[in-house]
Amino acid sequence: MGILGLFLIVPVVVLAIGQTTDPIVIENALRGGEFQKTMIVLNNDGEKVEVKFSASGQIAGWTKFYLPGDLKNSIQEFSLEKDAQANIVVVFSVPSDAANGDYSGFVGAGKKIGPAQENKNESSVSVEQRIDRAVKIKVTDQETVNLLVSVIPETYDVKSGENLSVRFIYDNQSNVALKPQIQFRIKKDDKVVYNAIFPYPDGEDSVRPLAQHEIPAVKIPTTELADGRYIAEMEFLHNGQSIATQDFKFTIGGGSVLGAQEFNLTNYWVSVPLALVIAAIVLGIFFLVKKNWQNKRSGDIL
Numbered sequence: 001m002g003i004l005g006l007f008l009i010v011p012v013v014v015l016a017i018g019q020t021t022d023p024i025v026i027e028n029a030l031r032g033g034e035f036q037k038t039m040i041v042l043n044n045d046g047e048k049v050e051v052k053f054s055a056s057g058q059i060a061g062w063t064k065f066y067l068p069g070d071l072k073n074s075i076q077e078f079s080l081e082k083d084a085q086a087n088i089v090v091v092f093s094v095p096s097d098a099a100n101g102d103y104s105g106f107v108g109a110g111k112k113i114g115p116a117q118e119n120k121n122e123s124s125v126s127v128e129q130r131i132d133r134a135v136k137i138k139v140t141d142q143e144t145v146n147l148l149v150s151v152i153p154e155t156y157d158v159k160s161g162e163n164l165s166v167r168f169i170y171d172n173q174s175n176v177a178l179k180p181q182i183q184f185r186i187k188k189d190d191k192v193v194y195n196a197i198f199p200y201p202d203g204e205d206s207v208r209p210l211a212q213h214e215i216p217a218v219k220i221p222t223t224e225l226a227d228g229r230y231i232a233e234m235e236f237l238h239n240g241q242s243i244a245t246q247d248f249k250f251t252i253g254g255g256s257v258l259g260a261q262e263f264n265l266t267n268y269w270v271s272v273p274l275a276l277v278i279a280a281i282v283l284g285i286f287f288l289v290k291k292n293w294q295n296k297r298s299g300d301i302l
Contacts, residue, residue: 016043016044016045016049016111016129017041017042017043017044017045017049017051017109017110017111017129017130017131018041018042018044018131019039019040019041019042019109019131019133020039020040020133021131021132021133021134022133023133023134023135023136024037024090024107024133024134024135024136025136026092026135026136026137026138026210027138028138028140028142028144028175029092029094029137029138029139029140029175029209030094030139030140030141030142030143030144030175030176030209031094031095031096031097031098031100031139031140031141032094032095032096033093033094033175033176033177033209034091034092034093034094034177034208034209035091035092035094035137035175035208035209035210036089036090036091036092036208036209036210036211037089037090037092037210038087038088038089038090039053039065039087039088039089039090039107039109039133040085040086040087040088041078041080041085041086041087041088041109042084042085043080043081043082043083043084043085044083045082045111046082046083047082048079048080048081048082049079049080049082049111049112050077050078050079050080050111050112051077051078051079051080051109051110051111051112052076052077052109052110052111052112052130053065053075053076053077053078053088053107053108053109054107054108054109054110054130055105055106055107055108055135056105056106056108056132057103057104057105057106057135058103058104058105059092059103059104059105059135059137060105062092062093062094062095062103062137063090063091063092063105063107063135064090064091064093065088065089065090065091065107066088066089066090066091067088067089068087068088068089071089071091071205077112088109090107091208092135092137094137094139098139099139100139100140100141101138101139102136102137102138102139103136103137103138103139104134104135104136104137105134105135106132106133106134106135107132107133107135108130108131108132108133109130109131110129110130110131111129111130140175143174143175143176144174144175144176145174145176145178145238145243146172146173146174146243147170147171147172147173147174147178147180147207147236147238147243147244148170148171148173148244149168149169149170149171149180149234149236149244149246150167150168150169150171151166151167151168151234151246151248152166152167152168152169153165153166153167153232153248153250154166154167154217155250156248156249156250156251157250157251157254158222158250158251158252158253159252159253159254160222160227160252160253161222161223162222163219163220163221163222164186164219164220164222164232164250165217165218165219165220166217166218166219166220166232167214167217168182168214168215168217168218169212169213169214170207170212170213170214170215171212172207172208172209172210172211172212172213173209173210174209175209176209177206177207177208177209178206178207178238178243179200179204179206179207179238180200180207180236180237180238180243180244181197181198181199181200181236181237181238182197182198182218182234182235182236182237183195183196183197183234183235183236183237184196184197184198184218184220184232184233184234185232185233185234185235186220186225186230186231186232186233187230187231187232187233188225188226188228188229188230188231193225193230194220194224194225196220197237198218200215201215201216204216222252225252226252226253227251227252227253227254228251228252228253229249229250229251230249230250230251230252231247231248231249231250232247232248232249232250233245233246233247234246234247
C-alpha cells in the first residue's frame, strides 16, 4: 500500500481544545518561590465547552491554575465560548525543602464531556482530547534579581500646575518576588529640583518571578516647578540596592518656542548645513533649466 495507503488508514483528529505547546522552561527556580506562566487555551469546537486543567509528573503538586483577574482563587475548570481563546495563569510553587536539580512534568487542558458521575466514595469526570504542555523546572538555592520596567507618562507636555502622572509596569525576570521602591528625581539644567522615594503600594501583591504587574500611577505635583524643560530620572530599589533605572524628558507649561526642540547651538549647526544643501539643489535645478532653455533658443535661431 505504501505511504499513500498509510495516510488513508490513519484518521485525522480535529481537536476541540487546543493550547500553545512550546515547553515551559524555568531556570534558576529558587526553592520556596512561586513562578508564574501563561497558558493560551483555544476552543476550536462549534459550541461552548467546559475545559478541565491538570498537571502531572514531578511538578503536579506544585501547580495551580488561575484566571488573570483573580490570583487568589485557583480553578480546575473553566467555561470557554465557541471559537474563543483565554489566557490562564499557571503558578508553580516550589517547595522550600525541594532539593537542587531538574524537575519535569506536564500541564494539560482538555474538554470535559458530560457531568461528573458520582460513585459511592469518589467522583470522576471523563476528559477527551487533552493537550499537554511539557514543563521543566531547575531548582536552585542561588538568588538572582533582574527587573525590567516600562515607564509610561500620561503626557510629555504637562500643563502648569497639573500633576505629572506616570504608569509603571514591572516585568520580574528574577527568581524572587519583588516590591520595588521608586527613587524619583526631576532635574532642570542638571540641577535636582524634586527628589522623593515612593514605597511599593500597600495592598498590592508583590511581583512574582516571571510575572508582569502594573502598580497604580504615581502622581508628582508640579505647582512648585516653573515652566520649562525637565528630565525625570527613576531608580528602582530592592532591599536598598538599585536594580533598574529609567528616564524621560518632559515639559511644563507648553514647551519651547520651537515646539518639540528648543533652539540652541546644536540645532543651529544641524539646521544651517541642511539649509545650504536645499539651496544648492534649488540653484542646480535653476541653472539646468536655464541651460536647456538657452540651448533650445540657440537651435531655433539656427
